Amino acid sequence: MYRILKREQLNETVVRMELEAPLVARKALAGQFVILRADARGERIPLTIAQTDAKRGTVAVIFQVVGAATMALGAKREGEAIADLVGPLGNPTEVEGLKKVAVIGGGVGCAIALPVAKRLFELGADVTSIVGFRTAELVILEREFRAVSRRMILTTDDGTCGEKGNVCAPLGRLLKEGERFDAVFAVGPLVMMKYVAETTRPYQIKTVASMNPIMIDGTGMCGCCRITVGGEMKFACVDGPDFDAHLVDFDEAMGRLRTYTAFEAQARERNCNLFRKEVK
């Protein structure tokens, strides 16, 4: 069992949890993920590691309660334990030798973008962070991003906080003004990463997307997480999760992510009812 040492509600639907996992904490590097199960009959949920404390033997994950599985996980309280946690899986983000970078985060993806920005900052890189949310109430980790960035730009779709619009606008502006980066890291919804890739493509700037397809084992067995990169089949769990954003077939990835939409909707409904009953 893996104990929850700390649980924080970052906004209405986003939760941060610190979990006891010494084996994982010893090894985890920015960009890697864990797979966890809330309960013995639960689904396996892949989540990128948001923070690691090797000394205390803990890892933190940040997730949005969207479906039945994350709902069950989100319902766990501090001091309780989850059934399973395995990792660190996937390859760490390649950060060596980068002097000037932009880290782009979208929504809950910012939780995964932050450790990458932090790692680059610690290595002495000049970090520009551009983080976007739908609206002011959903903004998370603003202070944390500022602490590891030379320049930090916040956007909201509705303009209730920071710049109005999405993350691609300020990124495009900077590039147009002649700003150049050794690499751009994009972490967020597929559609955001797709447009970040389109924004940087004319400038031929290395752009890395952190892919988050559906997974089961996460160790190269099930083949569920396959995506097309440069016309080749790749498995996100063992070949990624980071890939060259200019080569990823995002449209196909978006389609595959919807494979179980109908099932998910039913399961969510079922779990909602379950939790409602428990509250009564």
Added chain:
Amino acid sequence: MPNFNMTEKRHTMSVQDPSERRSNFREVVLGYDDEAAISEAKRCIQCKTRSCTRGCPVGVKIPEFLSLVAEGKFEEAYKVIEQDSALPAVCGRVCPQETQCEGKCTRGIKGEPVGIGYLERFVADRHMASGRAEERPRSNGHKVAVVGSGPAGLSCAGDLAKRGYEVTIFEALHLAGGVLVYGIPEFRLPKAIVRREVEALADLGVRIVTNAVVGKSLTVGELLGEYGFEAVFLGTGAGLPRFMNIPGENAKGVFSANEYLTRINLMKAYEEDAATPIFPARRAVVVGGGNVAMDAARCARRMGAEVTVVYRRSEAELPARREEVVHAREEGIIFRFLANPTEILTDGEGNVTGVKCVEMELGEPDASGRRRPVPKAGSAFELEADCVIMALGTSPNPLIGRSTAGLTVKPHGEIFADEGGQTSLEGVFAGGDAVTGSATVILAMGAGKRAAEAIDAYISSRRS
């Protein structure tokens, strides 16, 4: 002179009716009772050739165990099987007996071979039901790590534990058993049996650590270094599923058999209110002809789909166990032999709508000795489908090779190992699908057993 049973036909095992079983996941074959078992065992004429034993990859002393069953000494029979096979209840159910022991049986020359697989299963089930616990051997103080808890790892761990080694198994998934729990379906191998086999190892003192990915959470180097294991056995099994490299393979509704079966078996997607989603296929096409293809087809059938198996060779070349093919047919699964997909057809939203295939004919024999299928010109046809399951085998898991310096792997990723499992690294042994590529449970078990012997010899030689 013992009274042999000279009936040409074997005792059949009762099975669940096809019309009933095609909508449930309960075991299909129901087993012998004592009387049938004794009578069937008497069909063995104790011939001197012992060809059955030679046909068994682990060399189970079949005539000996059969003669004990014939005398009604079931527990003694179990002890005989156990000397050579670590998982009798499993092998009795999943071994391709028709090409191994039973394929060599003298009785099969005129009539049906003795039901060796059925009897192995009977003896093992009877032993399990008796609830006899294994006696824990005295520790010899030497520590061995086993990576992976599939058939290779379980048999290696069991043999080492019986010799007094302190064995720890590291399993990447949340449950031990490897392909026995994520791959082979409940209706062919009840998970309670796998659980009891794993518990039997725990009785022997084997420690099982789940959620530990060697190559990620831990490395082989660390196991041999700071963790203090004197030897490591790698039984990491089948890895990345193979695909055909045809258009449409990443469409919604195309799955590897590994994914489809893992959702159903490991994640119990067939149970009502299961947390793990499963694609609600109406018409499924399964590509391949091995046991995994049969398992996927029969699972899809039970989940409510009309199922067609597409295989590029003819029925005679089907690598699956014959019994599975018979059962699949009885359950209403359709076979399209000498056919091969060339494209998966999709609608505007990326959903599977069908499979474009081409008819094949058998040409000259290939490297495997089987006649190579070649496409027939102008024979394209289409099958309607909303789901395609690819059961084309796997390449070995890449994680260990990538994370272990000095470990030699072959071009396709198989770990290089000799007959006893010795790899290119001292103290590191390997066996099963990780070494051979996709094969059978019994071959993996045999490799695990041989490696246990080699590990014992290796550690003993270091001691002196």
